[in-house]
Amino acid sequence: MTHVLDRPAAIATPTTLTRRKRLGLGKPIPYGRVLGPALVIAVWSIASATGALDPRILSAPWTIVHTGIELTGSGKLPESILTSLQRAALGFFFGATAGTVLAVLSGLSRVGEALIDGTVQVKRAIPSLGLIPLLILWLGIGEEFKIVVIAVTIATIMYLQTYAALTGIDSRYVELAEAVGLSRTQYVRRVVFPGALPGFFLGLRLAVTASWLSLVVLEQINATSGIGYLMFQAQNYGQTDVIVVGLVVYGLFGFVSDALLRIIERRALAWRRTLSG
Numbered sequence: 043m044t045h046v047l048d049r050p051a052a053i054a055t056p057t058t059l060t061r062r063k064r065l066g067l068g069k070p071i072p073y074g075r076v077l078g079p080a081l082v083i084a085v086w087s088i089a090s091a092t093g094a095l096d097p098r099i100l101s102a103p104w105t106i107v108h109t110g111i112e113l114t115g116s117g118k119l120p121e122s123i124l125t126s127l128q129r130a131a132l133g134f135f136f137g138a139t140a141g142t143v144l145a146v147l148s149g150l151s152r153v154g155e156a157l158i159d160g161t162v163q164v165k166r167a168i169p170s171l172g173l174i175p176l177l178i179l180w181l182g183i184g185e186e187f188k189i190v191v192i193a194v195t196i197a198t199i200m201y202l203q204t205y206a207a208l209t210g211i212d213s214r215y216v217e218l219a220e221a222v223g224l225s226r227t228q229y230v231r232r233v234v235f236p237g238a239l240p241g242f243f244l245g246l247r248l249a250v251t252a253s254w255l256s257l258v259v260l261e262q263i264n265a266t267s268g269i270g271y272l273m274f275q276a277q278n279y280g281q282t283d284v285i286v287v288g289l290v291v292y293g294l295f296g297f298v299s300d301a302l303l304r305i306i307e308r309r310a311l312a313w314r315r316t317l318s319g
Contacts, residue, residue: 075301101283106290109283118272123291126257126268129185130295133192134253138246140193141200148201149208149238150230162201170195171259183264192256196249203248207241208234243307250299254292 071077083103089095090102097105113119144162147154170191181187211234219229261270269288276284 097282098280099282101286105283106286110287110290113272113284113287119287119291122267122269122272126261126270126291127295129188129260129268130192130253130257133189133256134196134250136189137193137196137253138200138249141197141245141249142204142242144197145201145204145208149205150234159205162198162205165194166198166202170198170256174263178264188257188260188265191260192253195252195256199249199252200245203245204238204242207238207245210241211237239311243303243311247300247303247307250303251296254296254299258292 086095086100087103090097090100095102101109110119144158148158148162149155173194174191177187177190181190215233215237216229219233224232257268258270261268262274265271265274269291273285273288276282276288
């Protein structure tokens with residue numbers, strides 16, 4: 043028995059620590075998330091240069107760049123980008139705010155849960171884009187209609203993610219809070235809200251992606267401005283280069299907004315250690 047106690051298994055040797063570190067994903071690759079798009083552009087360029095890709099099907103990357111420069115010089119692209127950004131930003135703001143408030147009311151109160159959760163769950167089963175005919179009758183086809191559709195989509199996503207995060211706190215933390223004598227307010231502020239932050243940020247990232255997806259559809263329905271309208275007009279004239287410019291802009295919107303949220307999330311959750319590093 044003494045011989046066994048002389049070599050406790052709980053002590054981690056340098057070799058053990060090295061093996062544990064190798065089990066993880068390792069250090070992040072600098073600018074790693076750019077490598078995938080760069081590879082796609084490289085293959086696309088080679089296919090276009092060798093003639094393997096018909097320009098009538100998909101224009102070459104340098105043609106896309108030239109078209110983007112022309113659209114920027116004429117003022118069409120900046121104007122369309124500004125219009126689309128305003129729609130997406132307003133819809134995201136109102137939707138994220140409403141969804142978060144409803145989730146807090148429902149996640150921290152049984153009365154709120156009884157009044158709110160069932161209604162939101164029913165709404166989840168109804169696609170937001172399926173509400174378009176009804177909302178057109180109510181609001182017309184102006185800016186309010188587009189912003190409301192985006193906001194409803196975002197509110198549902200934010201509610202579901204935030205509500206799940208608030209109600210998914212480990213029961214052991216509840217017992218610990220009771221043991222140390224925390225009040226209800228202290229428990230919510232020190233345990234529930236910090237514990238729900240990862241789920242909240244996940245909701246934000248899903249919501250910002252959904253806002254761009256909704257915008258793509260909405261700007262091609264009775265719109266007279268925006269990136270989607272520019273693409274719809276290009277479709278009528280078979281201008282694949284203009285269509286791809288619009289897709290690139292949408293992609294950059296999504297990529298940049300998600301990257302910004304990642305930075306904010308990493309700083310807000312600096313205490314959390316994950317495999318993503």
